[in-house]
Amino acid sequence: MIKVNDKPVEYEEGMTVTDVIKKCNFMFPLLIVKIDGVYVTRDTYNTTPVPDACEMDIIHLISGG
Protein backbone atom coordinates (compact mmCIF):
# COMPACT_ATOMS: atom_id res chain seq x y z
CA MET A 1 0.00 0.00 0.00
CA ILE A 2 1.21 3.51 -0.83
CA LYS A 3 -0.37 6.86 0.00
CA VAL A 4 -1.17 9.47 -2.63
CA ASN A 5 -2.26 12.82 -1.22
CA ASP A 6 -2.94 11.05 2.09
CA LYS A 7 -5.27 8.51 0.48
CA PRO A 8 -4.36 4.79 0.35
CA VAL A 9 -3.58 3.39 -3.11
CA GLU A 10 -2.82 -0.30 -3.77
CA TYR A 11 0.87 -0.99 -4.48
CA GLU A 12 1.78 -3.05 -7.56
CA GLU A 13 5.18 -4.65 -8.07
CA GLY A 14 7.39 -2.51 -10.34
CA MET A 15 5.02 0.44 -10.61
CA THR A 16 6.43 3.75 -11.89
CA VAL A 17 5.31 7.33 -11.35
CA THR A 18 3.48 7.18 -14.70
CA ASP A 19 1.57 4.10 -13.53
CA VAL A 20 0.44 5.88 -10.35
CA ILE A 21 -0.62 8.97 -12.32
CA LYS A 22 -2.76 6.78 -14.62
CA LYS A 23 -4.12 4.62 -11.81
CA CYS A 24 -5.26 7.70 -9.87
CA ASN A 25 -6.75 9.37 -13.00
CA PHE A 26 -4.70 12.56 -12.93
CA MET A 27 -5.68 14.06 -16.27
CA PHE A 28 -3.76 17.35 -16.35
CA PRO A 29 -0.47 17.39 -18.25
CA LEU A 30 1.37 19.56 -15.71
CA LEU A 31 1.91 18.14 -12.23
CA ILE A 32 4.08 18.44 -9.15
CA VAL A 33 5.09 14.93 -8.05
CA LYS A 34 6.97 14.22 -4.85
CA ILE A 35 7.85 10.82 -3.38
CA ASP A 36 8.55 10.99 0.35
CA GLY A 37 9.17 14.71 -0.07
CA VAL A 38 11.61 14.38 -2.99
CA TYR A 39 10.61 16.09 -6.25
CA VAL A 40 10.43 13.88 -9.35
CA THR A 41 11.34 15.66 -12.59
CA ARG A 42 8.86 15.28 -15.45
CA ASP A 43 11.24 13.53 -17.83
CA THR A 44 11.68 10.64 -15.36
CA TYR A 45 8.01 9.77 -14.63
CA ASN A 46 8.29 6.70 -16.91
CA THR A 47 11.42 5.37 -15.28
CA THR A 48 11.12 6.36 -11.61
CA PRO A 49 10.05 3.37 -9.50
CA VAL A 50 7.54 3.96 -6.74
CA PRO A 51 8.57 2.07 -3.60
CA ASP A 52 6.00 0.22 -1.52
CA ALA A 53 4.79 2.09 1.59
CA CYS A 54 5.91 5.47 0.26
CA GLU A 55 3.94 8.69 0.54
CA MET A 56 3.36 10.60 -2.69
CA ASP A 57 2.09 14.09 -3.36
CA ILE A 58 0.60 14.70 -6.81
CA ILE A 59 -0.67 18.19 -7.51
CA HIS A 60 -2.18 19.69 -10.67
CA LEU A 61 -0.46 22.83 -11.85
CA ILE A 62 -3.22 25.16 -12.98
CA SER A 63 -3.24 28.68 -14.37
CA GLY A 64 -4.10 31.83 -12.44
CA GLY A 65 -2.14 34.58 -10.77
Next chain:
Amino acid sequence: MNVFVNEKKTAVPDGSSVAELVSRYKPDADIFVKNGFLTTPGESMKEGDRLVLIRRGEVPAPEDLEALISARHTPGIMSKLKKATIGIAGCGGLGSTSAISLARIGIGRLIIVDFDVVEPSNLNRQQFFIDQIGRPKVEALRETIARINPAISVVAHAVKLDATNIPTIFRSVDVLVEAFDRADQKAMLVETVSRTLPGLPLILGLGMAGWGGNDILKTRHLENWHICGDSNTEAAASVGLMAPRVGIVANMQANQVMEVLLGPDPQLKNDVGMPEET
Protein backbone atom coordinates in the same frame (compact mmCIF):
# COMPACT_ATOMS: atom_id res chain seq x y z
CA MET B 1 16.81 50.34 33.33
CA ASN B 2 17.09 50.21 29.55
CA VAL B 3 14.11 50.53 27.24
CA PHE B 4 13.78 51.30 23.53
CA VAL B 5 12.31 54.65 22.53
CA ASN B 6 11.60 54.73 18.79
CA GLU B 7 13.88 51.66 18.52
CA LYS B 8 16.84 53.46 20.16
CA LYS B 9 18.17 51.86 23.34
CA THR B 10 17.66 54.43 26.08
CA ALA B 11 18.58 54.41 29.79
CA VAL B 12 15.65 55.67 31.92
CA PRO B 13 14.86 55.65 35.67
CA ASP B 14 13.31 52.39 36.94
CA GLY B 15 9.52 52.43 36.82
CA SER B 16 9.27 55.38 34.41
CA SER B 17 5.79 55.93 33.05
CA VAL B 18 4.87 56.33 29.39
CA ALA B 19 3.93 59.97 30.21
CA GLU B 20 7.40 60.67 31.63
CA LEU B 21 9.09 59.36 28.49
CA VAL B 22 6.69 61.30 26.27
CA SER B 23 7.48 64.58 28.02
CA ARG B 24 11.20 63.85 27.81
CA TYR B 25 11.53 62.51 24.23
CA LYS B 26 8.52 63.67 22.20
CA PRO B 27 6.19 66.04 24.08
CA ASP B 28 3.95 66.58 21.04
CA ALA B 29 3.35 62.84 20.49
CA ASP B 30 -0.28 61.75 20.56
CA ILE B 31 0.07 58.06 19.59
CA PHE B 32 1.90 55.78 22.02
CA VAL B 33 2.70 52.21 21.04
CA LYS B 34 4.25 49.89 23.65
CA ASN B 35 5.54 46.49 22.49
CA GLY B 36 3.47 46.70 19.32
CA PHE B 37 0.21 47.66 21.06
CA LEU B 38 -1.48 51.03 21.62
CA THR B 39 -0.97 52.19 25.19
CA THR B 40 -1.88 55.11 27.49
CA PRO B 41 0.31 57.69 29.31
CA GLY B 42 -0.38 56.19 32.75
CA GLU B 43 1.19 52.80 31.88
CA SER B 44 4.59 52.09 33.42
CA MET B 45 7.59 50.78 31.52
CA LYS B 46 9.65 47.69 32.30
CA GLU B 47 13.21 46.70 31.38
CA GLY B 48 13.46 45.97 27.63
CA ASP B 49 10.04 47.43 26.73
CA ARG B 50 9.73 49.12 23.36
CA LEU B 51 7.91 52.44 23.14
CA VAL B 52 7.18 54.21 19.88
CA LEU B 53 6.01 57.83 20.05
CA ILE B 54 4.21 59.28 17.03
CA ARG B 55 2.75 62.71 16.30
CA ARG B 56 -0.40 62.08 14.29
CA GLY B 57 -0.08 63.38 10.74
CA GLU B 58 3.57 64.37 11.02
CA VAL B 59 5.90 63.03 8.33
CA PRO B 60 8.85 61.65 10.30
CA ALA B 61 12.53 62.32 9.67
CA PRO B 62 14.03 59.63 7.40
CA GLU B 63 16.11 58.16 10.26
CA ASP B 64 12.97 57.61 12.38
CA LEU B 65 10.80 56.24 9.56
CA GLU B 66 11.61 52.56 9.97
CA ALA B 67 10.91 52.51 13.71
CA LEU B 68 7.61 54.31 13.25
CA ILE B 69 6.46 52.16 10.32
CA SER B 70 7.11 48.99 12.32
CA ALA B 71 5.62 50.29 15.58
CA ARG B 72 2.73 47.81 15.41
CA HIS B 73 4.95 44.81 14.55
CA THR B 74 5.34 42.05 17.09
CA PRO B 75 8.49 43.18 18.98
CA GLY B 76 11.81 41.64 18.02
CA ILE B 77 11.01 40.43 14.50
CA MET B 78 12.01 43.54 12.56
CA SER B 79 15.75 42.82 12.60
CA LYS B 80 15.18 39.31 11.20
CA LEU B 81 12.87 40.54 8.43
CA LYS B 82 15.33 43.27 7.52
CA LYS B 83 18.10 40.71 6.92
CA ALA B 84 15.99 38.65 4.49
CA THR B 85 16.06 38.61 0.69
CA ILE B 86 12.88 37.39 -1.03
CA GLY B 87 12.50 36.60 -4.74
CA ILE B 88 9.23 37.31 -6.53
CA ALA B 89 8.84 35.43 -9.84
CA GLY B 90 6.20 37.42 -11.73
CA CYS B 91 4.64 40.77 -10.79
CA GLY B 92 0.97 40.24 -11.64
CA GLY B 93 -1.88 39.70 -9.20
CA LEU B 94 0.10 37.40 -6.91
CA GLY B 95 3.53 39.03 -7.23
CA SER B 96 2.62 42.72 -7.00
CA THR B 97 0.37 42.08 -4.00
CA SER B 98 2.75 39.83 -2.06
CA ALA B 99 5.69 42.16 -2.81
CA ILE B 100 3.82 45.12 -1.32
CA SER B 101 2.92 43.16 1.84
CA LEU B 102 6.53 42.05 2.20
CA ALA B 103 7.68 45.66 1.74
CA ARG B 104 5.21 46.86 4.38
CA ILE B 105 6.64 44.45 6.96
CA GLY B 106 10.18 45.63 6.20
CA ILE B 107 11.75 42.75 4.27
CA GLY B 108 15.25 44.08 3.60
CA ARG B 109 15.63 43.15 -0.06
CA LEU B 110 13.16 42.16 -2.74
CA ILE B 111 14.21 40.74 -6.11
CA ILE B 112 11.23 41.32 -8.41
CA VAL B 113 11.08 39.93 -11.95
CA ASP B 114 8.55 40.38 -14.76
CA PHE B 115 8.99 41.05 -18.49
CA ASP B 116 5.59 42.67 -19.03
CA VAL B 117 4.18 46.21 -18.96
CA VAL B 118 1.14 47.45 -17.08
CA GLU B 119 -2.09 47.30 -19.12
CA PRO B 120 -5.70 48.12 -18.19
CA SER B 121 -6.90 44.52 -17.62
CA ASN B 122 -4.30 44.22 -14.84
CA LEU B 123 -6.03 46.83 -12.71
CA ASN B 124 -8.87 44.52 -11.55
CA ARG B 125 -6.43 42.65 -9.29
CA GLN B 126 -2.87 43.92 -9.59
CA GLN B 127 -1.30 46.70 -7.49
CA PHE B 128 -0.83 49.22 -10.31
CA PHE B 129 -2.41 52.56 -11.20
CA ILE B 130 -3.78 54.25 -14.32
CA ASP B 131 -0.78 56.57 -14.55
CA GLN B 132 1.49 53.49 -14.70
CA ILE B 133 -0.15 51.95 -17.82
CA GLY B 134 2.49 51.16 -20.43
CA ARG B 135 5.38 51.11 -17.96
CA PRO B 136 7.35 47.96 -17.10
CA LYS B 137 5.62 46.31 -14.13
CA VAL B 138 8.86 45.96 -12.18
CA GLU B 139 9.56 49.70 -12.51
CA ALA B 140 6.02 50.63 -11.48
CA LEU B 141 6.16 48.26 -8.51
CA ARG B 142 9.55 49.56 -7.42
CA GLU B 143 8.13 53.09 -7.47
CA THR B 144 5.11 52.07 -5.36
CA ILE B 145 7.29 50.24 -2.81
CA ALA B 146 9.52 53.32 -2.49
CA ARG B 147 6.41 55.35 -1.65
CA ILE B 148 5.62 52.91 1.19
CA ASN B 149 9.11 52.42 2.63
CA PRO B 150 12.16 53.87 0.87
CA ALA B 151 14.48 51.74 3.04
CA ILE B 152 13.49 48.55 1.17
CA SER B 153 16.13 47.55 -1.36
CA VAL B 154 14.40 46.53 -4.60
CA VAL B 155 16.30 44.74 -7.36
CA ALA B 156 14.13 44.85 -10.50
CA HIS B 157 14.67 42.65 -13.57
CA ALA B 158 12.48 43.38 -16.62
CA VAL B 159 13.20 39.99 -18.21
CA LYS B 160 11.30 36.79 -19.01
CA LEU B 161 12.29 34.13 -16.51
CA ASP B 162 13.49 30.81 -17.93
CA ALA B 163 15.47 27.73 -16.94
CA THR B 164 18.73 29.56 -17.67
CA ASN B 165 18.30 32.80 -15.75
CA ILE B 166 16.29 31.58 -12.73
CA PRO B 167 19.31 30.05 -10.93
CA THR B 168 21.35 33.23 -11.46
CA ILE B 169 18.70 35.81 -10.60
CA PHE B 170 17.43 34.01 -7.48
CA ARG B 171 20.78 32.61 -6.29
CA SER B 172 20.87 34.79 -3.16
CA VAL B 173 17.23 34.63 -2.02
CA ASP B 174 16.13 33.11 1.29
CA VAL B 175 12.64 32.30 -0.02
CA LEU B 176 11.18 32.34 -3.55
CA VAL B 177 7.57 33.32 -4.24
CA GLU B 178 6.13 31.78 -7.42
CA ALA B 179 3.72 34.33 -8.84
CA PHE B 180 3.15 33.37 -12.47
CA ASP B 181 -0.22 33.30 -14.18
CA ARG B 182 0.27 30.40 -16.60
CA ALA B 183 0.49 26.75 -15.53
CA ASP B 184 3.32 25.97 -17.99
CA GLN B 185 5.41 28.76 -16.44
CA LYS B 186 4.72 27.42 -12.93
CA ALA B 187 5.85 23.98 -14.16
CA MET B 188 9.01 25.45 -15.67
CA LEU B 189 9.81 27.18 -12.38
CA VAL B 190 9.34 24.11 -10.15
CA GLU B 191 11.42 21.97 -12.52
CA THR B 192 14.19 24.57 -12.59
CA VAL B 193 14.19 25.17 -8.84
CA SER B 194 14.27 21.42 -8.13
CA ARG B 195 17.28 20.99 -10.42
CA THR B 196 19.27 24.14 -9.70
CA LEU B 197 18.21 25.51 -6.31
CA PRO B 198 17.38 22.39 -4.28
CA GLY B 199 16.54 23.16 -0.68
CA LEU B 200 15.31 26.67 -1.46
CA PRO B 201 11.97 27.35 0.25
CA LEU B 202 9.44 27.86 -2.56
CA ILE B 203 5.94 29.23 -2.11
CA LEU B 204 3.46 28.61 -4.92
CA GLY B 205 0.06 30.14 -5.62
CA LEU B 206 -2.31 27.55 -7.03
CA GLY B 207 -6.05 27.90 -7.54
CA MET B 208 -7.38 31.42 -6.92
CA ALA B 209 -9.76 32.07 -9.83
CA GLY B 210 -13.38 33.02 -9.21
CA TRP B 211 -14.89 34.44 -6.02
CA GLY B 212 -15.95 33.30 -2.55
CA GLY B 213 -14.95 29.90 -1.21
CA ASN B 214 -12.83 31.40 1.56
CA ASP B 215 -13.01 28.16 3.50
CA ILE B 216 -11.38 26.09 0.74
CA LEU B 217 -8.31 28.33 0.49
CA LYS B 218 -5.53 26.44 2.26
CA THR B 219 -1.78 25.98 2.38
CA ARG B 220 -0.37 22.55 1.63
CA HIS B 221 3.14 21.91 2.94
CA LEU B 222 5.47 19.59 0.99
CA GLU B 223 8.78 19.71 2.86
CA ASN B 224 10.19 23.14 1.97
CA TRP B 225 7.59 23.86 -0.72
CA HIS B 226 4.32 25.47 0.34
CA ILE B 227 1.29 25.62 -1.95
CA CYS B 228 -1.28 28.34 -1.26
CA GLY B 229 -4.77 28.39 -2.79
CA ASP B 230 -7.60 25.94 -3.42
CA SER B 231 -5.38 23.83 -5.75
CA ASN B 232 -8.36 23.30 -8.06
CA THR B 233 -10.02 26.39 -9.54
CA GLU B 234 -8.20 27.23 -12.75
CA ALA B 235 -8.39 30.55 -14.55
CA ALA B 236 -10.11 29.87 -17.88
CA ALA B 237 -12.80 31.17 -20.22
CA SER B 238 -15.77 32.04 -17.93
CA VAL B 239 -13.62 31.71 -14.77
CA GLY B 240 -12.07 35.10 -14.06
CA LEU B 241 -9.26 36.37 -11.85
CA MET B 242 -10.31 39.13 -9.45
CA ALA B 243 -8.72 41.17 -6.69
CA PRO B 244 -10.26 39.61 -3.55
CA ARG B 245 -9.42 35.94 -4.12
CA VAL B 246 -6.10 36.57 -5.90
CA GLY B 247 -5.17 39.06 -3.17
CA ILE B 248 -5.99 36.58 -0.40
CA VAL B 249 -3.75 33.93 -1.95
CA ALA B 250 -0.97 36.50 -2.57
CA ASN B 251 -1.11 37.42 1.10
CA MET B 252 -1.20 33.74 2.12
CA GLN B 253 2.09 33.50 0.21
CA ALA B 254 3.53 36.59 1.97
CA ASN B 255 2.30 35.21 5.29
CA GLN B 256 4.01 31.89 4.56
CA VAL B 257 7.23 33.81 3.83
CA MET B 258 7.03 35.23 7.37
CA GLU B 259 6.51 31.75 8.82
CA VAL B 260 9.50 30.37 6.90
CA LEU B 261 11.70 33.24 8.12
CA LEU B 262 10.50 33.45 11.71
CA GLY B 263 9.11 29.98 12.45
CA PRO B 264 5.52 29.47 13.59
CA ASP B 265 4.06 32.37 15.60
CA PRO B 266 3.80 30.96 19.16
CA GLN B 267 1.01 33.39 19.97
CA LEU B 268 -1.52 32.29 17.36
CA LYS B 269 -4.70 30.92 18.89
CA ASN B 270 -6.63 28.24 17.07
CA ASP B 271 -9.37 27.69 19.62
CA VAL B 272 -12.80 28.97 18.66
CA GLY B 273 -14.48 27.43 21.70
CA MET B 274 -16.07 29.21 24.65
CA PRO B 275 -14.06 31.67 26.77
CA GLU B 276 -12.49 30.02 29.80
CA GLU B 277 -14.21 30.67 33.14
CA THR B 278 -12.24 32.91 35.43
